[in-house]
Amino acid sequence: MHRSLLPLAIVFAALPLAAGAQSAKPALYTAEQAARGAAVYSQSCAACHGTQLEGTAAPALKGSVFGEMAAAQSLTAQTLLDVIANTMPQSDPGSLKPEDNAAVTAYILQQNGYPAGTAPLANGAAGMSDAKITP
Template identity: 45%
Template sequence: MAFGFFLAASAFAGDALYTTAQSARGEETYQQYCAACHGTRLQGVPAAPLTGEAFRGRWEDGKHTLDDLYYIIRSLMPNNAPGSLSKAQYADIVAYILKTNNYPAGEVELVPDAAVMKTVVLSPH
């Protein structure tokens, strides 16, 4: 646990979890595979919103890690073909969701490594 925390601190400078280039890639992938249900602006309807109050209540309650979010997306999404994207594509989508929810961009990309992502607890930004 202590090692994991240390690793997280070194992997992500400050609060930055992804890069701008990565979230831009994620946005493209999101619009192709996710927007039909979650909305072009992540606003939801008919599926769950991925931004705003709903995202804060559902994910940023202090009980969810970044890996929880990544796990649900990679194992259950896209709804019609779960697990059909690459790990990197899923990580890019997570980066885009973080950007939309005001998490700052940095110099290091988010890598699809559960051990690292488990050390980040999601919180409102």
């Protein structure tokens, strides 16, 4: 009787480990790309979102407030890129080149603790839609 409960106990004991593995932030951009994104950001975004992404006239793009907004919208790296490409800069939506949208998205990920990797961030790239944005 008691023996049949043992496998279940093992499954529950392993759950926190599995959850921890899922929350590890994936590498979705290159360091070079994020550096270019920083320049794009200061030129096209900082006026509204703050030089440190802290939020001024427009919402913060890093930290817990951004994380809560991202969670509420189930934002992924892909939808973040889509939002930026389609609606930002708010003063002139869609005016940035695709590679600049990708670079500034890379910069925002970097500022939120995502690690750099070897493959550049791009529309539809592997892992983009699986990567939930968390602070």
